[in-house]
Amino acid sequence: MDRLKILVVEDNTITALDLQEMLEEAGHTVTAVARTFNEALKAVKTQPPDLALVDITLEDSAENGIETAREMLLMHRMPIIYLTADSDHDTFQAAKETMPAAYLLKPFRADELKLQIELAYHFFQVNQSADNPSADHLFLPIDKGYEKIALKDVLYLKADGAYVKIFLVSREQPYHISMNLRHLAQYFPPANFFRLSRSLLINLNYLERLERNYLYIIGHKTPIPIPATSRKELMKRLTVVRTK
Template identity: 70%
Template sequence: MKSLKILLVEDETITAMDLRETLEEAGHKVTAIARNFEQAIRAAKSNPPDLALIDIHLEEGSTENGITTARELIAEHRMPIIYLTANSDVETFQLAKETLPAAYLLKPFRHDELKLQVELAYYYFHYNQKNTSGASMSGTLYLPVDKGHEKIDMNDVLYLQADGSYVKVFMIQKELPHHISTNLSHLAQYFSAPNFYRLSRSLLINLNHLERLERNHLFLINHKTPIQIPSTSRKELMKKLTIVRTK
């Protein structure tokens, strides 16, 4: 097993130190120990990890929990995620599942199990990357539509929107979207090109078709309906664009 760069997102100091010791014993390098959302994002940007180990419930009073943190980390830098939690309630698990974690471990964790899960997470992540890279590189996908598979040009995709148990795929020349029976996190892995940006939990947009940007909304070419920009996403979105600023 190669030595991995691992980001720890854990607000309990004793647990964080225990995790670090276990990972370093296995030959890995801990890039940073983040206690909250902001620290995790900064750490991932300054030293992109191969994998992130995230506590679902971060420090008391934080407005961003581990699941939100994981979602933003994946949008910034694709990598496998392993959740750690002392809470096994169904609602939390269902929310965590939408981010397609590589593993979901309950505290107190077992050291040998953690080492194995880290290795498996990294292996399967890159195995799946190889299997999906062909479609991404070619610029085409075959979507499951009407009991078959319809070929689409990924450059013609305006945006993807989560809608219950479906994802709507809006195309540039089609009035009605395709309805795909899956969740957005799963479908998003096929849209890993830099021009596709995860605007929110329910939206993935193609920046190549961004026609107009306003304070709270954006407009895509040939699409009349404005898309609301979440206040938490505006700053990161602006960094993706070349903006001419006036004095």
């Protein structure tokens, strides 16, 4: 089972604590517990989650959970699982419009929630690749428009303050995108791209040379330091012939 980063949107303190404990026992990380619409949007912006559990009734918020989920999805693509004690038909129909991964009625069993989370994220990943015919390209916000780039042409991405520099095979100067690297990284498939550090995402297809503490990308003479915390995981992703 994947270990996921999960946002909990729940205004009942006891329920929120129970959910957090349940998720952490299952090996997941709770990125935040949000009680209101504004707290939820801030949490998504600060640390985009892999999945969100959303209570539909948020007593202390001007917007309910459905409206909150709709706005969160505009900021960040992810599966949504609604948690609610309301089985009202109209509420359910409104929730359906946001295309949730699941709709669980309280009280629910811990095992049920864990299974729904695993299924939701699995189908989200499958649908992302199967339903997107342009998955090998991106349209990036450049010069007051959107410019098409091929993922296979991206050498690496580097965070630069409030910007991300995107280095391409066929371009001498990198693109500068006003965006958080954590958010942008979700559009680059993990099959080819590796998050070397908080500020670097590299295309493994262009990894030319590997040394103990450094690596080299094709076309770039400057060595890139390998963080000690990333080296073991990087080596797992590569086919390395070792000396006896």
